[in-house]
Amino acid sequence: MDSPTPASARISIIGAGPGGLTCARILQQHGIAVTVYDCDPDASSRNQGGSLDLHEDDGQLALREAGLLEQFFALARFEGQEMRRIDPSGSVHAHHVPDEGETLRPEIDRGQLRDLLLSSLAAGTVQWGRTLESVSGPADGPRTLTFTDGTAVGADLVIGADGAFSRVRTAMSPATPHxxxxxxxxxxxxxxxxxxxxxxxxxxxxxxxxxxxxxxxxxxxxxxxxxxxxxxxxxxxxxxxxxxxxxxxxxxxxxxxxxxxxxxxxxxxxxxxxxxxxxxxxxxxALPVPHTWEHSPSVTLLGDAAHLMPPLGAGVNLAMLDASELALSLVRSSTVDDAVRSYEKSMLPRSTEIAQMLEGGAESLLAVPDPDEERFSPARP
Known part of the structure; x- marks a missing residue:
């Protein structure tokens, strides 16, 4: 099958987290239709978790492409950039106080970020209560998405933004989190x-x-x-x-x-x-490092579905950068296949390099810090 143009393609994103929603927002800004499917019954059905720090060189770049950076700054907690390192006796050994106007990595609650992205999408973009069961069909498309409620839809491009236990990933890779x-x-x-x-x-x-x-x-x-x-x-x-x-x-x-x-x-x-x-x-x-897959013109992954890593500040920022790059590749490419190839050509080496740097990094969360280290970046679960 010839790969369709992005403007004419049926694009389905699985997962309404920050990555999936960022991708959908940028696509819609450029006039490309997209549908997001999520297993949650509705947008408020569960707590979205703790606080996130969005970095200037990835998460914030994605929000700029999405036209939402100023709205993010209006919600962000810049004081949340304060960090303390304490020893078990209760003594503070290192203390970073953000400078006035510092925007390196302000904090925002996960729920607030999700609401910001959701409110920016066209009505009906996200279909709630749709739990993906399988992705089938030929590698060159079209694909069939089958949901646990017995319904099925066709798609020319399936984007797996469905996290650690991604169902989309099973159509491309045998890798599972360990x-x-x-x-x-x-x-x-x-x-x-x-x-x-x-x-x-x-x-x-x-x-x-x-x-x-x-x-x-x-x-x-x-x-x-x-x-x-x-x-x-x-x-x-x-x-x-x-x-x-x-x-x-x-x-x-x-x-x-x-x-x-x-x-x-x-x-x-x-x-x-x-x-x-x-x-x-x-x-x-975490997923095995490196985690790669054979190219398919009709399926790709972003965020934790592609490169689940220990919580050392990279996760949501990489997911949103992935989302931005994939959306812009679709905007700029003549076919979906070309767009996926271009995106994976940059995303896979980048994620592999960072995953290799962070491999085994969960152990560092327990390590006694170097007393001479002036700057530090503890976990962002």
């Missing part, structure tokens, strides 16, 4: 200034990172007076069950953690003992 050996347990804190003033003072307006070589804590301020803490440990992926606990046994998990962190300062232990609500288990996963 456990890195480091587990995060997420804890929430509400009404920081009133309910948790000591932690508010300790963490500041941005984030704080503590590690002793075996375990760590990463605290991250969110908007609206909220904070998330990621309790980081080197453990088997099923450690909760392995310790004779249940995921919903908050008190039992808390008691175990307090024993493990017993040598740390009482002030830091408040990040374990004073959380509001249950913990959320988040084992860190």
């Amino acid at each position: 456990y890195t050996g480091v587990s995060f347990l997420e804890a929430w804190f509400d009404d920081m200034e009133i309910a948790h003033p000591e932690l508010s003072e300790l963490v500041g307006k941005g984030s704080a990172h503590v590690a002793d070589g075996e375990r760590g804590l990463f605290a991250q301020r969110n908007s609206g007076g909220h904070m998330r803490v990621y309790i980081m440990q080197r453990l088997p992926a099923d450690w909760i069950v392995g310790k004779g606990l249940r995921p919903e046994d908050t008190e039992g998990i808390r008691a175990y953690l307090l024993r493990e962190y017993a040598a740390w300062s009482p002030q830091l232990l408040r990040m374990i003992s004073d959380n509001d609500g249950a913990y959320a288990d988040r084992p860190l996963l």
Whole structure:
């Protein structure tokens, strides 16, 4: 089959995360039709997670191409660029305070970023409650997308922006995410200034990172007076069950953690003992490095579907840069095949290089930092 022009192609994006929505926004700005399918029942059906730092050289570039950079700046928390490194005794060893007007990596809640992107799309662009089951059809297209509700649609280009457990990826690659050996347990804190003033003072307006070589804590301020803490440990992926606990046994998990962190300062232990609500288990996963695939003119991947890495600040920024480059390749190319080739020619080497740099990086989250290091960039889960 001859590859269609992007303007005449049926383009389907799977996944309404920042990558998929950024791609859709830029395509629509240039008059190219696109449909986004997402498994969530609706836009507000679940919490989108914590805070993101969008970098000047990738995430912000994508928002500029999407015509949304000024709106992002209106929502962003520039004070969230403050970072502290603390030792287990509670002493601050490094402290970055952003300069006035600094825009290197301002923070925004995931939900706010998603809402910004969603509101920029034409009505009906996103079809909610559509869980992809399979991608079938010849490599040169057209493809058939079959959903778990029994419906099916045709597509000339399928863009997999569906994250770590991408269903689109299975049509191109046998690769599956593997456990890195480091587990995060997420804890929430509400009404920081009133309910948790000591932690508010300790963490500041941005984030704080503590590690002793075996375990760590990463605290991250969110908007609206909220904070998330990621309790980081080197453990088997099923450690909760392995310790004779249940995921919903908050008190039992808390008691175990307090024993493990017993040598740390009482002030830091408040990040374990004073959380509001249950913990959320988040084992860190990554795709094999390098992750590549045989070119197909009718399917491609972006973001975590293409290059899932440890949470060291690259994830959402790379996804949005991928999305921008793919959309612009479609705008500038005469056929869909040409566009996909051009996009993958730049994306695959870039993502491989960064993935190689970050391979094994989950372990660095637990490492005792170099006391002479002046700048630091802790995790962005």
